[in-house]
Amino acid sequence: MNLRTPLGRVRGHGSAKEGTHHWWLQRISAVALVPLSIAFVVLLIKVTGADHDDAVATLGHPFGAGVAILFIFTAFYHLRLGLQVVIEDYVHGPAAKITMLLTNTFGCVVFGLACIMAVLKLAFGG
Amino acid sequence: MKADNLGVHDMSDAQRPLSPHLGIYQWQVTMASSILHRATGVGLGGGLLVLAWWLIAAASGADYYEMVSGWLTSIIGRLVLLAFTWALFYHLCNGIRHLFWDIGKGYDVVTATRSAWIVVGASVVLTLVAWIAAYAG
Numbered sequence: 001m002n003l004r005t006p007l008g009r010v011r012g013h014g015s016a017k018e019g020t021h022h023w024w025l026q027r028i029s030a031v032a033l034v035p036l037s038i039a040f041v042v043l044l045i046k047v048t049g050a051d052h053d054d055a056v057a058t059l060g061h062p063f064g065a066g067v068a069i070l071f072i073f074t075a076f077y078h079l080r081l082g083l084q085v086v087i088e089d090y091v092h093g094p095a096a097k098i099t100m101l102l103t104n105t106f107g108c109v110v111f112g113l114a115c116i117m118a119v120l121k122l123a124f125g126g
Numbered sequence: 127m128k129a130d131n132l133g134v135h136d137m138s139d140a141q142r143p144l145s146p147h148l149g150i151y152q153w154q155v156t157m158a159s160s161i162l163h164r165a166t167g168v169g170l171g172g173g174l175l176v177l178a179w180w181l182i183a184a185a186s187g188a189d190y191y192e193m194v195s196g197w198l199t200s201i202i203g204r205l206v207l208l209a210f211t212w213a214l215f216y217h218l219c220n221g222i223r224h225l226f227w228d229i230g231k232g233y234d235v236v237t238a239t240r241s242a243w244i245v246v247g248a249s250v251v252l253t254l255v256a257w258i259a260a261y262a263g
Contacts, residue, residue, distance in 0.1 A: 045256060052191045056184060115177060
């Protein structure tokens with residue numbers, strides 16, 4: 001005997017309505033990366049051949065550090081989403097898949113944060 | 127009783143039409159661009175690791191920075207950086223091509239083929255422009 005109504009029994013069993021969420025986040029980061037990656041390439045062109053003092057001055061300048069941090073954050077975010085899809089497409093064993101998905105997420109956070117810390121040190125550290 | 131009599135087919139014996147295998151396709155630029163988009167995307171992950179190494183070197187001091195610069199400006203280092211530069215521009219240009227598809231434009235075969243070649247050309251030109259700007263400046 002079940003006193004719940006038919007509507008009450010089916011609620012919550014359908015789609016989570018999040019099917020396009022991952023796709024959408026990847027497009028947002030992709031659009032952001034169009035100007036950011038061009039700006040970052042200009043920054044790299046400026047420091048090509050520079051000695052340490054000049055490189056630190058360019059990367060530590062508010063403009064350089066700002067471009068670098070925005071690019072690094074968005075690029076690692078976009079990389080995490082993209083590698084996730086690649087892993088989901090090609091790795092099917094549950095243990096290997098979960099391990100690689102976690103490694104992807106942790107790796108992107110760790111290396112992204114390491115890059116940002118390095119830039120912050122160049123901007124603020126003596 | 128045979129399985130067929132129950133309306134159940136033995137999957138392993140059935141002569142089902144198979145999805146065309148990759149091996150029978152003639153190579154087309156649109157296939158290559160799809161594969162290259164994914165390959166350059168994964169490759170650029172490696173590029174970000176090199177970037178992390180270089181930025182940490184810059185933050186660690188002049189000695190370590192000069193050592194890393196030495197590696198990156200060696201012949202092999204420059205070839206790797208040249209490959210990363212092209213991969214970045216390829217993924218960027220083809221990503222813009224994808225964004226046009228996302229708003230429903232450029233799906234017909236002629237346009238998709240043309241835009242695939244434009245991306246190849248643009249990525250090579252932008253790579254050359256960036257390297258000339260970097261070393262002529």
